[in-house]
């Protein structure tokens with residue numbers, strides 16, 4: 001298991017702070033995530049003893065039999081899994097499985113700025129490949145795992161991970177792959193899933209929103225459940241832990257957008273190829289095992305995102321407050337709107353919640 005232990009605070013101050021925080025967590029004034037963040041910031045030791053990407057060990061002999069290369073995974077995806085249903089995931093555009101082109105007129109998509117890439121179909125990793133790289137020693141510490149190349153230089157993590165069965169099985173897992181408009185796939189990059197207030201639709205009639213300034217993407221409502229069940233599947237199958245906040249969000253999306261006939265059919269077709277079903281699609285009440293939930297702040301599973309834009313400390317929690325009258329300040333209302341999906345706080349849909357607190 002990848003475990004990073006924060007240095008322990010010694011002396012009375014650290015003990016006092018830990019006790020005070022424990023008290024504040026106990027009365028619900030501070031969330032466990034905030035406590036851990038504060039303790040690690042102060043050099044203390046979070047109760048979970050874990051920060052950053054963590055994973056639950058998996059038994060390599062029980063991994064699904066996913067395609068052996070990404071090229072064959074893409075071919076099987078476009079030609080076999082989507083046979084008779086050649087529609088891209090987010091935008092519902094018709095695509096040509098052989099030519100690998102997208103008919104943008106079929107779905108009213110207008111490219112944001114890269115028309116050439118927008119006209120290509122690409123295989124999107126809903127759980128980004130860079131994220132699971134962050135869980136694997138081959139990516140984090142390639143020198144230790146793969147040594148140096150003939151010139152004495154470090155081998156890139158992605159290359160080193162080509163020898164890692166867990167990484168490669170996850171990378172080519174058809175349950176996590178969806179045909180997408182190339183430009184949308186590129187723009188989504190490895191951003192986290194979440195809510196994006198306001199009207200940030202930039203691809204014509206396609207309802208996906210992507211905000212690179214906060215490294216977040218909000219999918220169209222019709223696929224929010226599909227994405228949640230895919231994220232749960234990847235976590236449960238490969239031991240990639242999700243943050244508590246992400247699990248909350250995905251549980252909400254899972255209920256908002258229940259399984260439909262095509263999602264079931266897709267699941268069956270994938271099982272026929274690689275031998276396993278996504279149980280979050282077949283079992284109605286299936287929940288992610290708590291051993292796959294991490295106390296790290298939301299987005300901490302994304303090593304790149306953390307390095308570029310550190311996730312802000314989660315000061316608030318999604319439950320139990322619901323209305324503007326219960327919010328103490330504008331910042332808290334914004335948190336509930338963007339992190340908890342409480343769109344009731346923004347009735348006019350202009351992206352600013354609670355006029356009484358935030359103005360507008």
Ligand SMILES: [Ca+2]
Pocket residue numbers: 222223224225226257258259260263
């Ligand atoms: Ca759906």
